[in-house]
Amino acid sequence: LVRLRARLARSQNSLGKGLLTLLSRERLDDDTWEEIEDTLLTADIGVGPTQELVERLRERVRVLGTRTPEELRALLREELLNQLDPSLDRAVRTEGGVSDEGEERPAVVMVVGVNGTGKTTTTGKLARVLVADGRSVVLGAADTFRAAAADQLQTWGQRVGARTVRGPEGGDPASVAFEAVREGIEATADVVLVDTAGRLHTKTGLMDELGKVKRVVEKQGPVSEVLLVLDATTGQNGLVQARVFAEVVEITGIALTKLDGTAKGGIVVAVQRELGVPVKLVGLGEGPDDLAPFEPEAFVDALLG
Ligand code: GDP
Numbered sequence: 001l002v003r004l005r006a007r008l009a010r011s012q013n014s015l016g017k018g019l020l021t022l023l024s025r026e027r028l029d030d031d032t033w034e035e036i037e038d039t040l041l042t043a044d045i046g047v048g049p050t051q052e053l054v055e056r057l058r059e060r061v062r063v064l065g066t067r068t069p070e071e072l073r074a075l076l077r078e079e080l081l082n083q084l085d086p087s088l089d090r091a092v093r094t095e096g097g098v099s100d101e102g103e104e105r106p107a108v109v110m111v112v113g114v115n116g117t118g119k120t121t122t123t124g125k126l127a128r129v130l131v132a133d134g135r136s137v138v139l140g141a142a143d144t145f146r147a148a149a150a151d152q153l154q155t156w157g158q159r160v161g162a163r164t165v166r167g168p169e170g171g172d173p174a175s176v177a178f179e180a181v182r183e184g185i186e187a188t189a190d191v192v193l194v195d196t197a198g199r200l201h202t203k204t205g206l207m208d209e210l211g212k213v214k215r216v217v218e219k220q221g222p223v224s225e226v227l228l229v230l231d232a233t234t235g236q237n238g239l240v241q242a243r244v245f246a247e248v249v250e251i252t253g254i255a256l257t258k259l260d261g262t263a264k265g266g267i268v269v270a271v272q273r274e275l276g277v278p279v280k281l282v283g284l285g286e287g288p289d290d291l292a293p294f295e296p297e298a299f300v301d302a303l304l305g
């Protein structure tokens with residue numbers, strides 16, 4: 001975790017430096033505030049949250065008469081944390097983003113998102129975290145449209161010690177998902193992770209498909225978590241995708257991947273605000289250990305450098 005934090009801090013370094021330089025100016029005039037606003041926008045925090053944040057910060061500075069860069073940094077930190085709504089943060093955010101304490105049947109997690117965002121990798125990494133935590137996991141390769149995706153998931157399964165249920169190429173994704181849950185129940189597994197297809201070429205197609213997968217899975221009991229995987233490097237585009245998915249299925253958590261590859265970590269704030277869904281996991285690399293639970297405080301500290 002320490003290593004991951006260091007990596008996150010490195011990738012977000014430029015934002016922190018930029019902000020701190022601005023806050024260190026002798027006079028916080030309109031121009032400086034505007035530059036602070038621009039810096040936050042560049043980090044993909046989003047227009048609404050940025051304006052709100054800067055307004056609140058200005059107001060507090062005015063009321064408190066705060067001046068030193070350290071005090072300003074502390075205020076900014078506080079305001080950023082406010083933006084990462086703590087009530088969202090408290091929602092089911094346990095190790096690995098899955099809470100299945102005391103459940104008799106496996107927790108069922110559907111992993112959804114556009115192809116290429118890191119869905120399969122995240123599913124694999126999550127399986128690894130859970131297995132390392134002593135839980136038994138069954139994987140469902142419900143992306144039947146890409147044989148490579150099922151192969152990739154199966155490789156993860158073999159690597160971490162989780163059985164992978166897959167169907168024939170081009171087969172019905174919902175029946176693979178159903179089968180995976182059935183196996184999970186039969187084997188009294190703790191968690192079933194269902195990797196779904198993410199072709200976004202037609203919204204209706206996706207809707208029908210994902211909706212159907214969920215309905216079919218629910219025949220055996222409720223879905224505990226629908227985890228939407230978003231690629232942080234796609235910035236505001238990711239938000240557009242997120243909205244489409246949110247129309248199809250109720251998203252309960254976000255896994256934000258590739259934060260190691262962007263200085264635009266502010267997207268975490270934007271996503272959480274826009275969707276009203278907590279970011280639960282962050283991907284910080286391609287390796288098996290590069291997945292961490294999202295911790296607002298550590299994140300904001302990394303953001304501010
Ligand atoms: P899917 O199509 O959504 O299932 O995407 P994949 O899981 O196949 O991932 C697409 C690419 O993104 C692969 O090359 C992954 O190794 C890479 N990837 C996934 N997560 C991360 C991450 O957190 N950081 C980085 N740098 N790469 C990632």
